[in-house]
Amino acid sequence: MIDIDRLIFSFFNLKIAEKYLPLIAEGVATTISLGLAVIFTGILVGLLLSLVRSQQIKFINLFIIILVDICRSLPPLVLIILFYFALPYVQISMSAFTSTWFALSLVLAAFSEEIFWAGILSIPKGQWEAARSTGLSSWRALMYVILPQALKLTVAPLTSRAIAITKGTALGSVVALHEVLNIASSSSSEAGNATPLIMGAFVYLIIFIPFVMFGRWVESHFSWKR
Amino acid sequence: MQELINVFFSPEIIVKVWPFLLQGLMTTVELSLLVIPMGLLGGLTVALFYNQGSKFTRALVILYVDIFRSFPPLVLLILIYFGLPFLQIEISKISAVAVCFILNTSSYYGEVFRAGLESVPKGQMEAARASGLNLSQSLLYVIIPQSVRNVLPELISNTVEVIKLTSLASVVALPELLNNARQAQSLTYNPTPIVLAALMYLVILWPMVRLLSLMEHKSSHVK
Numbered sequence: 001m002i003d004i005d006r007l008i009f010s011f012f013n014l015k016i017a018e019k020y021l022p023l024i025a026e027g028v029a030t031t032i033s034l035g036l037a038v039i040f041t042g043i044l045v046g047l048l049l050s051l052v053r054s055q056q057i058k059f060i061n062l063f064i065i066i067l068v069d070i071c072r073s074l075p076p077l078v079l080i081i082l083f084y085f086a087l088p089y090v091q092i093s094m095s096a097f098t099s100t101w102f103a104l105s106l107v108l109a110a111f112s113e114e115i116f117w118a119g120i121l122s123i124p125k126g127q128w129e130a131a132r133s134t135g136l137s138s139w140r141a142l143m144y145v146i147l148p149q150a151l152k153l154t155v156a157p158l159t160s161r162a163i164a165i166t167k168g169t170a171l172g173s174v175v176a177l178h179e180v181l182n183i184a185s186s187s188s189s190e191a192g193n194a195t196p197l198i199m200g201a202f203v204y205l206i207i208f209i210p211f212v213m214f215g216r217w218v219e220s221h222f223s224w225k226r
Numbered sequence: 227m228q229e230l231i232n233v234f235f236s237p238e239i240i241v242k243v244w245p246f247l248l249q250g251l252m253t254t255v256e257l258s259l260l261v262i263p264m265g266l267l268g269g270l271t272v273a274l275f276y277n278q279g280s281k282f283t284r285a286l287v288i289l290y291v292d293i294f295r296s297f298p299p300l301v302l303l304i305l306i307y308f309g310l311p312f313l314q315i316e317i318s319k320i321s322a323v324a325v326c327f328i329l330n331t332s333s334y335y336g337e338v339f340r341a342g343l344e345s346v347p348k349g350q351m352e353a354a355r356a357s358g359l360n361l362s363q364s365l366l367y368v369i370i371p372q373s374v375r376n377v378l379p380e381l382i383s384n385t386v387e388v389i390k391l392t393s394l395a396s397v398v399a400l401p402e403l404l405n406n407a408r409q410a411q412s413l414t415y416n417p418t419p420i421v422l423a424a425l426m427y428l429v430i431l432w433p434m435v436r437l438l439s440l441m442e443h444k445s446s447h448v449k
Contacts, residue, residue: 086417208296
């Protein structure tokens with residue numbers, strides 16, 4: 001039988017929670033700034049890549065497709081470990097923050113390029129032709145006519161993908177980045193008590209549940225199928 | 227260039243670590259074969275509960291799915307593997323990984339199947355029932371096959387994610403591909419094993435990613 005006092009002592013211990021709260025708060029700051037940085041660079045680079053791809057230059061497109069495929073195929077943890085542990089052998093060292101940011105941004109850029117590209121492709125050809133026939137250059141047709149329509153279709157898949165990849169900030173703990181998970185698990189083993197782990201778990205719930213719910217709302221309002 | 231090859235792709239080290247990495251790859255494959263069916267089954271169950279359940283059941287399903295979509299899978303794994311022993315419950319690495327993956331992937335697969343079930347017009351169920359099939363027969367023979375077909379790209383895409391996710395098991399030292407590669411790297415003082423492991427992941431997953439890309443762009447051309 002599970003003893004209830006014991007359960008409270010080892011999982012919801014207020015004394016320990018109080019002690020480790022400031023440390024975990026520092027981790028929260030790292031997790032949030034890393035997450036925002038990943039979302040910003042990932043989506044921006046993805047958008048730029050899809051715009052370049054729409055110019056249909058064969059050689060460049062091949063390069064983009066290969067890059068995107070590789071970043072979609074490799075587990076993000078493998079990328080982080082490659083950057084953090086392998087690059088120093090050629091005298092390139094990245095901090096834990098930089099390598100996690102770089103790896104996750106690449107992955108998000110790859111996925112968002114695919115999403116933006118699918119959005120651009122889904123706009124009927126007539127839209128291009130109409131825009132061009134009004135005298136817009138192909139670049140302007142893309143920016144003022146095609147992209148605004150395409151973006152609407154990308155909101156829902158982009159939101160869910162961005163959430164899934166931003167959750168990967170927890171992977172930074174593997175390269176000793178002091179984000180929430182890393183601090184929670186080291187505090188937990190230091191204290192010999194699971195309370196910091198539970199605190200860490202709650203932090204992730206509090207950060208991500210609003211985004212997941214937002215994603216649900218977006219999905220019902222900007223659906224692909226409608 | 228030669229120097230770069232010696233650092234990142236040293237033939238000597240490849241020969242030395244090949245069997246060890248192959249062993250890891252086998253574990254990764256076995257792990258995937260264990261967790262993908264469980265996730266699919268769990269996801270289908272979750273979606274059916276949503277599809278057939280009362281308002282209250284639906285709310286519970288959404289709560290379950292949203293909670294496990296909010297948890298980073300690594301957090302869940304660490305919570306299970308390092309948290310449960312505080313309850314005097316010793317859990318093996320493989321069961322910790324399996325439990326974590328079922329909770330995580332069943333909520334993702336659940337969302338996919340839910341969209342699939344919703345994509346089948348209501349008349350299909352009514353027609354199936356009217357032809358004399360009972361509820362479970364109608365679901366099994368009429369509704370589920372159509373919904374699976376409608377969300378096939380999403381199912382494959384999620385399966386790719388699950389296979390990639392198995393690399394997390396290295397954090398609890400389950401001897402899968404990434405874990406063995408890191409061990410080999412620290413023994414040989416050379417990054418070749420990690421590069422080799424990355425190539426192995428590429429060989430397995432690239433064809434699936436390519437297929438997906440073709441499926442996605444094909445369906446968007448039709449519109």
